[in-house]
Amino acid sequence: MVPFVLSELPSGVSQAEAIEKAKAGKGMEARAGSDGALVFDLALVEPVARAFTETREKADQASRPALAFDEALFGGKLLTLPHGEVTLKSVEMNVRVALLYVLHWLYGHGTVVVNGCVEDSATAEISRAQLWQWVYHRVPLAGTSQQVDARDVAKSATRRKHNTTSSASLPRGCTTPRFLDDNNALSPSVHHDVPTRTRVAHEDSSVFLDDREVRATTKTRKLRHAIKSVAGLVLTT
Incomplete structure (x- = not known):
């Protein structure tokens, strides 16, 4: 397409x-x-x-x-592995696509436009999967002596908060997931600044949903997977 x-x-x-x-x-x-x-x-x-x-x-x-x-x-x-480099820009782009898609999905939108291109669940999953693979295999970052690290990915996601929340394309009242808690530890929690919200707990993750989202039980189950896919990148490494 x-x-x-x-x-x-x-x-x-x-x-x-x-x-x-x-x-x-x-x-x-x-x-x-x-x-x-x-x-x-x-x-x-x-x-x-x-x-x-x-x-x-x-x-x-x-x-x-x-x-x-x-x-x-x-x-x-077909049997030749492709060659290429992973850059900091590609890491940040994948973080941005995955985060923005999940945020828009929570507010009932199936797509989000990033850098002039429409992104859907398929591209969001590709972004998430690439980040997981890069972290798991400790892929080197081009032009540096570093490797793709889970904590750096989390910090990159947190840094996007200021740009994302000020973006006109972000649904009103929505903020990015918080990847690091006050002690600089990875956190799978997500908070939504909405007038009426309900806490939904799932074993190792907590999320806040507005009443409309709580009523959609199937969406709640999908939410758990979406949050763990993005915010919990290191939980399965």
């Missing part, structure tokens, strides 16, 4: 650039044999559709050896 939200692109990225990037990516998929694509922003329907139309005008898609294209491009890579 093309995740761009043209009205919320970060500064320095123009709508024209985002549209051209979307067209280029989907044009490659069209040449590989794809018949269509998903977009989040309705304003991208026409330019993405045009990318497929232009491809069809150049060649008959039905006669294109799409499978051979895929084999030539990816066949040799």
Whole structure:
């Protein structure tokens, strides 16, 4: 799916650039044999559709050896582990995506826009899983002598509190989870500054929910998993 939200692109990225990037990516998929694509922003329907139309005008898609294209491009890579570096920026980006998605989910929203791209439960889970893997395997941080550490991830999440709570995209009355308690120890607790709230305790975690959320028992069960997924990164390491 093309995740761009043209009205919320970060500064320095123009709508024209985002549209051209979307067209280029989907044009490659069209040449590989794809018949269509998903977009989040309705304003991208026409330019993405045009990318497929232009491809069809150049060649008959039905006669294109799409499978051979895929084999030539990816066949040799299936058993080769990718190489890359983990940077502090990538750690902070994953923390931001996971936190913002959980916060918006608690307030009944299934998506959140981060840096001009829509994020949903799938990308939030990818962000959480990557953080867990980096912590568990002590992955080195590029350009430093350090490794990805659970406490540093928690501190990064806590530092995001000031930026997140002042963001216009954050639901009113919602604050980020508190990852470190007053003694600088990891804490799985989450607090919501809402007028009416109820404490819900689950073994090793406590959360505060407004009355609307308490009534949704299935959401409460999902909440426990969501909080442990983000705030409890080190509980399973």
